[in-house]
Amino acid sequence: MKKQEYIEMLVKLGLSRRESRIYLALLNKNSFTATEIAKVSDIPRQKIYELLDNLIKKGVCVEKIGKVKRYKAVEPESVFGSLIDQFKSNFEVKFNEFELKLKEREKISRELSDDLSALYEKNRERIDPLEYIEILKDKKQIHKKWISLFRKAKQEILGFTKAPYTAPFTEDMNDEIDALKSKVSIRSIYEYKDVIKEELVKVISFWISAGEEARVIKELPMKMLIFDEKITMFALNDPISLKPSITTMIINHPSFAKALKYVFESVWEKAIPFEEFKIKEKV
Secondary structure: HHHHEEEEEHHHHOOOOHHHHHHHHHOOOOOOOOOHHHHHHHHOOOHHHHHHHHHHHHHOOOEOOOOOOEEEEEHHHHHHHHHHHHHHOOOOOOOHHHHHHHHHHHHHHHHHHHHHHHHHHHOOOOOOOOEEEEEEHHHHHHHHHHHHHHHHOEEEEEEEOOOOOOOOOOOOHHHHHHHOOOHHHHHEEOOOOOOOOHHHHHHHHHHHHHHOOEEEOOOOOOOOEEEEOOOEEOOOOOOOOOOOOOOOEEEEOHHHHHHHHHHHHHHHHHEHHHHHHHHHHOO
């Protein structure tokens, strides 16, 4: 299939022509700087940052931070899923028309998946050792990364857990339960400030039944997960508005992970064991 045909199909899935050109360019190497993307996609440099920001919000690419900010394509299967989900949430016409357009998009995503996934896999191994920081802003991508890191963990997972969550809690969370079935040690500290305590107890009880060890504290500094003293995943509040954020950073650096493990252990010592919390709060 020719490049122009790929572009036409991506446009039908919901990207603009320029966004499609950028995504196809990103698939050709593990990561690019904004200047490199502008050059290979033949898009004016003054427009490239706005387009990249749009693609990050759509879950099409992620921002990586090292000595120089770089951008990386998200795997095609996830991109197509995100674009179809966005189409579903934004559609405002008659049901029959919705079904027709949805089937068209699903057909296009299947046709593109094999070709673009092969290109993505071919180039993902060309990794710059400085690219150890990844930024995700799309809820679906964040949740998928979380599950992936859970599954890959071999020894230990440590977590600070607080709202907002990237996925709603339900008792039918098969992916999460599967991730907990391994012999990995999992400890989590939950924040109870500004939450409905009965609901929090329900959530914690669920995870304890799945093999987690839990404690509770009034307030946590941030959302955080540490995997095997190597990879840290965390989200910080907006420094201006102080509002909670789902923007998530993943740092693959053992020294950074070990430093934050000291923070976790310090808070763990101060946190209340779950059973003690239930007695104290009468829930």
